[in-house]
Each structure stands twice: as structure tokens, then as C-alpha cells.
Amino acid sequence: MDLFWHRRDLRVADNVGLSAAADHGPIVPCFVLDDAVLEYAGPPRVRYLLASLAELRDAYRERGSDLIVGRGDPAEIIPQLAAALGADRAVWNRGYSGLARERDARVEESLAASLGAESPDVETHHDAVLHDPDSIRTNKGDPYSVFTYYWKKWRDRDKAPPASTPSSGDLLDAERLRAVVDDIAADLDADDTTISVGTLPTIADLGFAEPEADPISAGTAGARDRLSSFVEADIFRYEALRDVPAASATSDLSQDLSFGTIGPREVYAATEDAMERAAAGDADDAVADLEGGDADSEEVDPVSSVREFRSQLAWREFYLQVLFHNPGTVSRNYKSYEHPIDWRDDPDTLAAWKRGETGYPIVDAGMRQLRTEADMHNRVRMIVASFLTKDLLVDWREGYAHFREHLRDHDTANDVGGWQWAASTGTDAQPYFRIFNPMTQGERYDPDAGYITTHVPELRGVDPDLIHDWHELDPDRREAVAPAYPAPIVDHAERREDALATFEAARGEA
Numbered sequence: 293m294d295l296f297w298h299r300r301d302l303r304v305a306d307n308v309g310l311s312a313a314a315d316h317g318p319i320v321p322c323f324v325l326d327d328a329v330l331e332y333a334g335p336p337r338v339r340y341l342l343a344s345l346a347e348l349r350d351a352y353r354e355r356g357s358d359l360i361v362g363r364g365d366p367a368e369i370i371p372q373l374a375a376a377l378g379a380d381r382a383v384w385n386r387g388y389s390g391l392a393r394e395r396d397a398r399v400e401e402s403l404a405a406s407l408g409a410e411s412p413d414v415e416t417h418h419d420a421v422l423h424d425p426d427s428i429r430t431n432k433g434d435p436y437s438v439f440t441y442y443w444k445k446w447r448d449r450d451k452a453p454p455a456s457t458p459s460s461g462d463l464l465d466a467e468r469l470r471a472v473v474d475d476i477a478a479d480l481d482a483d484d485t486t487i488s489v490g491t492l493p494t495i496a497d498l499g500f501a502e503p504e505a506d507p508i509s510a511g512t513a514g515a516r517d518r519l520s521s522f523v524e525a526d527i528f529r530y531e532a533l534r535d536v537p538a539a540s541a542t543s544d545l546s547q548d549l550s551f552g553t554i555g556p557r558e559v560y561a562a563t564e565d566a567m568e569r570a571a572a573g574d575a576d577d578a579v580a581d582l583e584g585g586d587a588d589s590e591e592v593d594p595v596s597s598v599r600e601f602r603s604q605l606a607w608r609e610f611y612l613q614v615l616f617h618n619p620g621t622v623s624r625n626y627k628s629y630e631h632p633i634d635w636r637d638d639p640d641t642l643a644a645w646k647r648g649e650t651g652y653p654i655v656d657a658g659m660r661q662l663r664t665e666a667d668m669h670n671r672v673r674m675i676v677a678s679f680l681t682k683d684l685l686v687d688w689r690e691g692y693a694h695f696r697e698h699l700r701d702h703d704t705a706n707d708v709g710g711w712q713w714a715a716s717t718g719t720d721a722q723p724y725f726r727i728f729n730p731m732t733q734g735e736r737y738d739p740d741a742g743y744i745t746t747h748v749p750e751l752r753g754v755d756p757d758l759i760h761d762w763h764e765l766d767p768d769r770r771e772a773v774a775p776a777y778p779a780p781i782v783d784h785a786e787r788r789e790d791a792l793a794t795f796e797a798a799r800g801e802a
């Protein structure tokens with residue numbers, strides 16, 4: 293008997309650990325709602341998690357089994373379940389953050405301490421990635437800190453196909469599973485630990501408010517819908533449109549990859565099909581659509597677009613290996629400067645940034661999209677992060693905490709990676725003096741202001757040129773054009789100089 297512990301792998305398909313457990317079987321699947329993890333979650337993620345768990349449970353029910361749902365400390369629940377089942381093995385897929393690794397070590401110790409000689413073998417697998425974080429290193433044997441070199445190795449390595457899906461014969465049937473849980477449930481200290489078969493709490497039971505943003509379809513079904521619609525056409529024009537927020541032409545798979553409702557091997561296999569179609573010229577319709585539309589003069593190359601999408605999958609694994617090798621960078625700068633960076637403690641501008649009321653239209657559009665959709669386009673994440681850390685000189689950890697609460701796709705490695713990149717404290721080789729200009733970024737990536745006006749209603753109907761020149765308009769003009777929209781809270785040109793001086797001081801050059 294194998295106890296399989298689901299964590300960030302909320303699926304039965306393409307699940308390496310689950311598929312390996314099926315080799316011995318029968319499998320007893322469980323998930324533990326861990327307060328230590330929930331402490332760092334925000335409402336959009338908790339809702340997506342609960343909906344995905346319901347789908348996972350139903351996938352087991354369709355196979356004649358069910359999902360055991362525990363709430364409490366996994367270091368107590370996993371040994372209790374293993375003991376009651378007389379499990380031969382406890383199997384799970386590895387987590388790579390410092391917190392996940394500490395928790396897993398604690399669970400393993402507690403299994404050994406409480407069950408002694410009866411303790412099941414612990415078997416762990418690499419599942420969340422195509423290449424495990426320790427497997428791609430420089431020729432000298434060091435972990436990579438420069439993406440371009442990492443990417444070359446990642447790209448050229450063979451990729452495993454999707455792992456096989458267990459069938460009903462591999463799983464413990466629901467009746468036996470219920471009998472085991474009834475036995476344990478009677479002995480539990482019900483106050484802080486609960487175990488049930490398939491019963492999920494509501495979001496309010498977990499102490500979270502209903503999110504402001506509308507839900508999206510969760511679980512593997514939602515993820516597969518997004519993947520199949522993406523590889524139909526958008527993947528072939530990804531290179532040209534991935535930076536255009538109004539085009540909504542990216543895969544939207546980040547929450548799925550983050551919670552593991554879809555496996556990376558399945559996503560990669562879809563890119564292989566797409567690559568074949570692109571190479572055979574079958575992607576021409578998707579490209580013709582774009583060329584007939586309003587794509588500037590940009591060349592659209594389907595093969596290189598598929599490759600570009602794969603490189604984003606590699607970015608995800610790059611940041612994961614950075615975090616794996618440097619777990620402390622979740623709260624500390626990756627790059628060390630001579631002196632501490634003199635971040636400003638400025639609650640008013642921070643609050644204006646969070647509300648999307650900075651008077652910089654593309655920044656405000658992004659921050660409002662975050663509230664209303666629990667999401668933000670990648671290009672705009674870079675712009676708002678640069679604005680917070682360079683224009684407002686606020687510590688990136690403030691922005692990270694806000695994103696962590698509001699993003700549905702929050703993922704420690706990617707979020708820390710993205711923030712430290714923008715703050716010039718990360719692995720990135722780019723120097724600190726790269727500071728995004730929010731006006732030219734808006735003009736370049738949202739020339740018609742379609743994205744801006746979707747999220748900032750006060751600017752609807754305003755000439756896009758005026759929107760992109762908002763910082764230069766005099767107060768009377770602003771009042772006449774869009775009276776409800778705020779004036780810029782800071783002067784970008786001035787703040788750029790301040791940021792340069794601050795970083796030069798941190799480098800010991802001032």
C-alpha cells in the first residue's frame with residue numbers, strides 16, 4: 293500500500309510520483325491543508341486551490357476511489373495515515389523552496405520517530421520541472437546565474453514524455469479508504485487537526501474573504517482548455533504578441549503550472565506538436581490572421597515563436613533552481629552591494645501604487661488588473677515593479693508581499709525572481725541603471741491605450757496621445773481631459789536621478 297501525498301501537483305495525469313506509486317499500489321491519495329502554508333496565501337489562490345482540489349477529488353471518485361483531505365500539520369497527519377494504512381511507502385513529489393524542504397524533512401523525521409521500524413519507505417520524485425534544479429550546472433559544476441547559458445543547456449536536453457495516469461485498479465477503493473479514515477478520525481484532537489474523505493472546507497472556513505476577482509476554470513480541465521486553445525493559434529505568434537498586454541495572446545497557464553493542475557511534460561509535449569505543425573507550414577492561418585490584422589511590421593515566425601514560448605518554460609525552471617540553490621533569497625537580495633540600498637519608507641506613495649492611482653496610466657492599469665483579475669500581464673508586471681523600486685524607491689519586498697496576496701499565479705521562485713530582476717538585486721546581469729520609463733513603455737506596448745482604458749475607466753474616450761503624455765499636460769488640460777484621473781504622484785525624470793544616486797551610493801560610488 294502506498295500513501296501518496298499531493299502538494300503542488302493537483303492532478304492525476306502526468307504526475308511522476310503518482311505514476312511511480314501505481315507500480316506498487318494500491319494508492320491512497322491525500323492532501324493536507326497546512327496552516328503554515330495558508331498563512332502566506334491570498335484569497336484568489338485559496339479559491340483556485342479549493343476548486344482544483346474538488347476536481348482532483350472527483351477524478352479519484354470517477355476511478356472508484358476518493359481523496360483524503362486533512363487539515364493541520366502534515367508532520368502529524370501523514371504519520372497517522374501511514375500507521376492506520378500500514379503503508380509500505382509514503383510517496384510525494386519534491387518541493388524546492390526552503391520552506392517546502394524544511395517541511396518535508398520534518399515529515400520524514402516524524403514518520404521515522406512515530407512509526408520506528410514500521411515506518412514506510414519515503415520515496416520522492418522530481419515532477420514540477422522538466423529538468424531537476426540540480427541537474428543543469430555550468431561546466432565548472434556551479435549552478436547557473438545567467439539565464440542565456442542555462443537556457444542553452446535546458447533547451448538541448450532530452451525531455452521526458454508525460455507520465456502515465458493511474459487507473460482504478462491502482463487505487464484503494466473508496467469504501468476501504470473510508471473505513472481507514474473513520475478509524476483515525478475517532479482518535480483525533482479535533483481542534484486543530486481534521487481528516488475526512490473528500491470533504492473540502494469553504495473559503496470562509498479557512499478564514500479568507502471571497503476574492504474581488506472573478507474565478508477562472510480551475511483544475512486540470514481548466515488548464516487543458518487553456519493549453520489547447522493556446523496551441524491552436526497564439527503559440528505561433530507568441531514572439532510578436534507576448535509583450536502586447538491588450539492582445540491577451542499568452543498561454544495563461546501560470547496558475548496551472550504553479551499549482552500543478554497540469555504537468556510540465558504535458559505542456560512541453562503540446563509544444564512538440566505545435567513545432568511539427570509550424571515546421572510543416574500548417575501554422576500559416578494563425579500567422580495570416582495576425583498579418584491581416586494590426587501587427588505592425590513585426591515578422592512573425594511560427595517556429596521561432598514556439599521556441600520563444602519554450603524559453604519561458606525554461607525561465608520558470610531557471611528561477612526555481614536559483615531559489616533551490618539560494619533559499620534565503622526569498623527575503624534577501626541575491627546580489628550584494630557594498631552598502632545597504634537606502635529604500636524609502638513612504639506609505640502614501642506605496643498605497644497609491646497599490647490602489648493604481650499613481651497618475652502613470654500603464655502602472656495604474658496593471659495594478660487595477662491585479663485587483664480585478666488576480667492577474668497582470670508580464671510586461672506590465674515589469675513596469676509596475678520598476679516603478680515601485682526605482683521611481684518610488686520602495687523595497688521590492690513590499691511589492692512582492694502585495695503580489696503574493698493578490699496574484700492567482702503567485703509562485704515563490706518566479707515572483708522573487710521577477711521582483712529582484714526589476715529591483716536590480718537579482719541574478720540579472722543588467723546593471724542597476726536600467727530604469728523603465730513608464731510613458732515610453734506605455735506608448736510602445738499599448739499604443740492605442742486599449743489595455744490602459746480597459747482597466748482605467750477614467751481615461752476612456754481620451755486620445756491615446758494625451759494618455760501617453762499625461763505627465764506633461766498642465767493641470768488645466770488634465771482637468772479638461774479626464775478630471776477623475778490623478779496627476780502623477782512623482783516626477784519620473786527626477787526620480788530616475790534619485791534612483792541612480794541611491795544605487796551608486798549602495799555601490800560605494802557616491
Ligand code: FAD
Binds near residue numbers: 542543545547604702
Ligand atoms: P506565458 O507567457 O504563456 O509563459 C508560459 C509559462 O512560462 C508561464 O505560465 C510561466 O510558468 C512561465 N513564465 C513566463 N514568463 C516567466 C518569467 N518571466 N519568469 C518565470 N517564469 C515565466 N510568474 C508566476 O508564475 N508567478 C509569479 O508569482 C510571478 N510573479 C512575477 C512578478 C514580477 C515582478 C514579474 C516581472 C514576473 C512575474 N512572473 C510570475 C512571471 C510572468 O509574469 C508570469 O509567469 C506570466 O505573466 C504568466 O502568464 P502566462 O501564463 O500567460 O505566461
